Amino acid sequence: MSLKNIIWLGPVAFLIHDLEEVFWTQPWIEKNRFLFEDTQFERVIEAMGYQPAKFGLVVALITILFGIISYFATRQIQAGLSMNLYVSTLLILFINVFTHAGQTVLLGMYTPGVVTAVLVVLPYTVIAFRTLKAHHLLTRTTWKTSPFMSVGMLAVIFGLMMAV
Secondary structure, three states: OOHHHHHHHHHHHHHHHHHHHHHHHHHHHHHOHHHOOOOHHHHHHHHHOOOHHHHHHHHHHHHHHHHHHHHHHHHOOOOOHHHHHHHHHHHHHHHHHHHHHHHHHHHOOOOOOHHHHHHHHHHHHHHHHHHHHHOOOOOHHHHHHHHHHHHHHHHHHHHHHHHO
16 A cells, blocks of 8 residues: 555544544443542533534544645655654554553443544554655654644644534
């Protein structure tokens, strides 16, 4: 598979994963509300709401943003800002797998997103990172800047979730 195709699979993998969350998070929270009552997580959950329509809007916006990042990463496949933004999204996706797996292990039950995180996102991110490495696109600068860019992207994502 070509590098361009692998890059374009990113928004698809993200969308598949987040659709699991869109459809299952609110019912899961309602069923398991007792886990969060009187904890610091209760305020976060109430602020974000996780209503499928609003959560779906955020997912749609992030998918579009990921598509734009993928577009620029495929225009000129070379190390630089566009590739660093793409790698930042990969880092977020890769770390998110372990967030979901950790929640599932910690709670001892299914948590929304864990199935697609393990079966879709993990294989995709591993393949994407290996392919980028094979094409010499993971430079020192990429590894120095992408984690910081990822934190900025996460701030935007959570800001969108709180605003919607």
